[in-house]
Amino acid sequence: MIELRDVCFSAESAGVKKDILQNINLKIDERFVCLTGPNGSGKSTLARIIAGIVKPTSGQIIFDGEDITDLTITERAKRGISFAFQQPVRFKGITVKDLVTLAAGKKLTTAECCQYLSEVGLCAQDYINREVDDSLSGGEIKRIEIATMLARSTSLTLFDEPEAGIDIWSFGNLIEVFQKMYDKIQGNILIISHQERIFDIADRIIVVADGQVVADGEKEEVLPVLANQRPTVCSVLTEKVKKED
Amino acid sequence: MAMDTIQKRLLREVADLHGIPEGAYNIRSDGKLAGRNTTANIDIVTKEDKPGIDIIIKDNTVNQSVHIPVIIAETGIKDLVYNDFYVGENCDVTIVAGCGISNCGGQESRHDGIHCFHIGKNSKVKYIEKHYGEGTGTGGRVMNPTTEIEMAENSYMEMETTQIKGIDDTIRNTTGKLADGAKLEIHEKIMTHEKQRAETYFSVDLDGVDCSANVISRSVAKGDSVQVFSSMINGNNQCAGHTACDAIIMDNASVVAKPELTANSVEASLIHEAAIGKIAGDQLIKLMTLGLTEEEAEEQIVAGFLK
Numbered sequence: 001m002i003e004l005r006d007v008c009f010s011a012e013s014a015g016v017k018k019d020i021l022q023n024i025n026l027k028i029d030e031r032f033v034c035l036t037g038p039n040g041s042g043k044s045t046l047a048r049i050i051a052g053i054v055k056p057t058s059g060q061i062i063f064d065g066e067d068i069t070d071l072t073i074t075e076r077a078k079r080g081i082s083f084a085f086q087q088p089v090r091f092k093g094i095t096v097k098d099l100v101t102l103a104a105g106k107k108l109t110t111a112e113c114c115q116y117l118s119e120v121g122l123c124a125q126d127y128i129n130r131e132v133d134d135s136l137s138g139g140e141i142k143r144i145e146i147a148t149m150l151a152r153s154t155s156l157t158l159f160d161e162p163e164a165g166i167d168i169w170s171f172g173n174l175i176e177v178f179q180k181m182y183d184k185i186q187g188n189i190l191i192i193s194h195q196e197r198i199f200d201i202a203d204r205i206i207v208v209a210d211g212q213v214v215a216d217g218e219k220e221e222v223l224p225v226l227a228n229q230r231p232t233v234c235s236v237l238t239e240k241v242k243k244e245d
Numbered sequence: 246m247a248m249d250t251i252q253k254r255l256l257r258e259v260a261d262l263h264g265i266p267e268g269a270y271n272i273r274s275d276g277k278l279a280g281r282n283t284t285a286n287i288d289i290v291t292k293e294d295k296p297g298i299d300i301i302i303k304d305n306t307v308n309q310s311v312h313i314p315v316i317i318a319e320t321g322i323k324d325l326v327y328n329d330f331y332v333g334e335n336c337d338v339t340i341v342a343g344c345g346i347s348n349c350g351g352q353e354s355r356h357d358g359i360h361c362f363h364i365g366k367n368s369k370v371k372y373i374e375k376h377y378g379e380g381t382g383t384g385g386r387v388m389n390p391t392t393e394i395e396m397a398e399n400s401y402m403e404m405e406t407t408q409i410k411g412i413d414d415t416i417r418n419t420t421g422k423l424a425d426g427a428k429l430e431i432h433e434k435i436m437t438h439e440k441q442r443a444e445t446y447f448s449v450d451l452d453g454v455d456c457s458a459n460v461i462s463r464s465v466a467k468g469d470s471v472q473v474f475s476s477m478i479n480g481n482n483q484c485a486g487h488t489a490c491d492a493i494i495m496d497n498a499s500v501v502a503k504p505e506l507t508a509n510s511v512e513a514s515l516i517h518e519a520a521i522g523k524i525a526g527d528q529l530i531k532l533m534t535l536g537l538t539e540e541e542a543e544e545q546i547v548a549g550f551l552k
């Protein structure tokens with residue numbers, strides 16, 4: 001379980017102080033939680049604060065009962081927090097197998113490593129020895145990022161727009177991956193997403209706008225609020241809500 | 246020949262040898278010949294006029310290898326050798342050179358190797374060169390290799406040169422001269438630390454029609470070390486040349502990259518790329534979110550980069 005108590009984050013850009021997150025209070029212990037909201041609303045920042053990459057200006061973060069506010073990224077990772085980046089990082093010379101092995105934190109057989117890749121729909125033989133560098137396509141590297149999360153299997157996993165760049169034909173598989181992951185580790189999965197199909201599987205949807213939580217609850221409760229957000233969020237969704245009205 | 250553990254370790258480091266190699270070889274230890282084998286196709290002859298050997302490979306020699314490691318385990322040895330490789334036509338051979346210095350004494354140990362390659366028409370050569378140093382002594386470990394490559398029509402050479410730690414001072418000079426259709430591929434990997442200094446100079450003349458060269462260097466400079474990388478490609482005909490230097494800089498190190506291209510023909514297509522920078526912050530962060538400490542993350546990134 002992860003808990004945010006009065007978390008605020010402000011940063012200076014071009015000499016002006018900007019409040020990026022304001023008094024965020026959340027307690028997350030559901031199976032799938034979807035975090036959504038307009039571009040620039042603060043979703044990734046929130047995930048980075050949980051993972052320890054960004055220090056909040058004020059507030060506390062409690063993970064499984066322990067105050068982790070002052071812990072480093074490494075310490076949080078060791079406690080059981082995993083974070084799949086919105087933009088996965090590329091490395092020259094580090095192979096897919098190296099990365100999955102580092103994520104697992106122990107030696108993996110080729111077969112074990114291939115298993116993780118197959119689960120995210122990559123033909124393992126073709127990828128295992130490839131470098132995680134610029135030669136991988138956007139969709140490929142996103143899938144590899146998800147495979148590293150499977151290899152880690154921790155009690156909290158944050159996915160930042162995991163579906164971005166994944167073709168619609170594979171979308172169903174992606175959802176299956178989340179479901180299988182939960183069945184295996186029973187950990188909390190927090191998915192940042194703009195996709196209605198992710199909303200469909202979420203037990204809870206949290207909407208962030210302008211650095212604040214503006215709606216929080218099950219899909220039915222939250223959709224009307226979402227529809228009132230900036231039109232860029234999801235026009236399809238807006239139409240659907242109107243129809244239901 | 247009987248080898249002690251230091252000599253065995255040096256051989257393993259520079260030539261991946263776990264004993265006496267297969268095929269042709271010439272092992273030089275502390276400035277003296279320590280073992281040689283020739284085969285029906287590959288002859289090795291001691292030079293009469295200066296220190297060094299001639300390696301003569303007959304036409305049509307395929308799938309054979311030559312190992313010519315040099316090891317220095319005594320302190321204060323100053324070794325200079327001239328090795329000439331005469332590779333016939335239509336060959337496909339692997340040449341493994343390399344030099345290991347173990348210096349536990351107080352005097353400088355030094356090896357200067359001058360290697361000339363004459364590669365015959367349509368031949369394919371893979372040349373692997375590894376430089377390695379170790380030892381607790383205050384005496385320096387110095388290596389100054391010179392490599393001159395002359396390539397006949399449609400020949401191909403791949404040179405892999407590696408120096409990971411251990412060598413205090415090195416100036417490496419490599420030159421190439423390519424005839425029609427020849428292709429030269431050079432991959433250099435260097436890591437320096439403490440107060441080490443490594444300078445590498447490449448100069449390639451693309452003389453023939455449709456010849457090409459690709460000179461790639463990856464290096465990591467740590468501590469107070471200094472690296473200089475200079476790569477000069479002269480396109481004198483319809484040809485293609487590419488040079489790239491990619492360096493990671495850490496601590497108080499300093500790296501100079503000097504690519505230089507000269508086109509003397511409108512049909513020459515030449516490209517250079519040079520990038521020097523510290524380890525990207527997001528790479529460190531990513532590995533830390535997988536549970537590695539910052540130091541472990543750094544180690545993995547450097548090891549991958551130089552793999």
Ligand SMILES: Nc1ncnc2c1ncn2[C@@H]1O[C@H](COP(=O)(O)OP(=O)(O)OP(=O)(O)O)[C@@H](O)[C@H]1O
Pocket residue numbers: 011012013018020037038039040041042043044045046086
């Ligand atoms: N260190 C920083 N300095 C200045 N501004 C920042 C900093 N970090 C984030 N921001 C700003 O904070 C806002 C929130 O960014 P964040 O990446 O969290 O948005 P997001 O909700 O994930 O958006 P998207 O849907 O586009 O991914 C943006 O306006 C961003 O430019």
Ligand SMILES: [Mg+2]
Pocket residue numbers: 043044045086160
């Ligand atoms: Mg984001």
